[in-house]
Amino acid sequence: MAARSPRDLPKVSAMQPSIEKSQEIIALAKSYENTPWCEQYERMISGMLYDSTVPELEEGRLRSNKLIKKYCDYLPDDATPTSLGAEREKILRQLVGKCGQSPWIEAPFFMDYGCNISLGDRFYANTNMVILDCGLVTIGDRVMFGPFVSIYAATHETEVQSRRDNIEFAREVTIGDDCWIGGNVVILLGVVIGKGCTIGAGSVVTKSVPDYSVAIGSPAKVVKKVEPLDEKVE
Numbered sequence: 482m483a484a485r486s487p488r489d490l491p492k493v494s495a496m497q498p499s500i501e502k503s504q505e506i507i508a509l510a511k512s513y514e515n516t517p518w519c520e521q522y523e524r525m526i527s528g529m530l531y532d533s534t535v536p537e538l539e540e541g542r543l544r545s546n547k548l549i550k551k552y553c554d555y556l557p558d559d560a561t562p563t564s565l566g567a568e569r570e571k572i573l574r575q576l577v578g579k580c581g582q583s584p585w586i587e588a589p590f591f592m593d594y595g596c597n598i599s600l601g602d603r604f605y606a607n608t609n610m611v612i613l614d615c616g617l618v619t620i621g622d623r624v625m626f627g628p629f630v631s632i633y634a635a636t637h638e639t640e641v642q643s644r645r646d647n648i649e650f651a652r653e654v655t656i657g658d659d660c661w662i663g664g665n666v667v668i669l670l671g672v673v674i675g676k677g678c679t680i681g682a683g684s685v686v687t688k689s690v691p692d693y694s695v696a697i698g699s700p701a702k703v704v705k706k707v708e709p710l711d712e713k714v715e
Contacts, residue, residue, distance in 0.1 A: 499527055503526075503527040506526050506617060516578065521535045522541075525651055526617055531650065541596065549576065549589075556588075569586075577596065579598075581601045592612045592614055596614075601620055601623070606626040607630075611631040616634035616652045616670060618655075622659070624660045636670055637649055652670035654669075655673045657673075657692065663682035666684050666686065667684075674686065675689075675692035678696065679696075680701060684701040687700040693707045
C-alpha cells in the first residue's frame with residue numbers, strides 16, 4: 482500500500498482549516514466501505530470546518546462504537562488464537578474503510594468512525610490504541626504499534642465561539658510501510674511518517690518524518706537514519 486511522501490503534502494498548514502473541498506480525498510474516500518456520506522462528511526475529510534453534530538456523523542460514530550464493543554467483548558471460553566483472530570478480523574472489516582491481510586488489534590481500542598482508516602497487510606496494534614479518524618488515516622504494510630498509541634487527525638479552532646458551536650476540522654495522517662511506533666506515541670493531524678521509520682516511546686509527532694528515520698522526543702525530531710531495505714525483498 483503506497484504511502485504519501487512528506488514532500489507530497491499540501492503546503493497549507495495542518496493547523497489551519499481548508500477553504501474548499503479536496504476532490505482527490507473525496508474520490509479516495511468513495512473507495513472505502515461504511516462511510517456516513519453527507520455534505521458535512523465531505524467537508525470533514527477535506528479538512529474544512531464542519532459540524533460534527535449532524536445526524537449522519539453521529540450515526541457513523543455510534544456504528545463505530547457498537548462494532549468496537551463487539552470486537553473487544555468477543556472472547557469465548559473455547560477461543561483459540563486462530564479462531565479469535567478470524568472472528569475479530571470479520572468485525573474489523575465491517576468497521577474500517579479498508580483492511581489488508583492478517584490484522585491484529587489488541588483490545589481495548591477506540592476509533593471515531595473507523596471507516597476513514599485504511600490498514601495495510603500485517604498491521605499490529607498493542608492495547609489502548611486511539612485513532613480519531615475525522616481525517617483519512619492511512620497505515621501501510623507491516624506496521625506495528627506499541628501500547629497507548631494515539632493518532633489525532635481531528636482538532637478545533639482556538640477561537641472559543643467556534644468550539645461552542647461544535648465546529649471542528651481535521652487532516653490526513655499517513656504512516657508508511659514497515660514502521661514501528663513506540664508506546665504512548667501521539668501523532669498529530671497532517672503528519673506523514675515515511676516508510677521504515679521508528680518513533681521512540683513517548684514521542685509527540687507534530688511534523689512529517691522522512692523515510693528510514695528514527696525520531697524521538699516532544700516534539701519528535703530525527704536522531705538517526707537507518708539502512709533502506711531492498712524493496713523487492715520482504
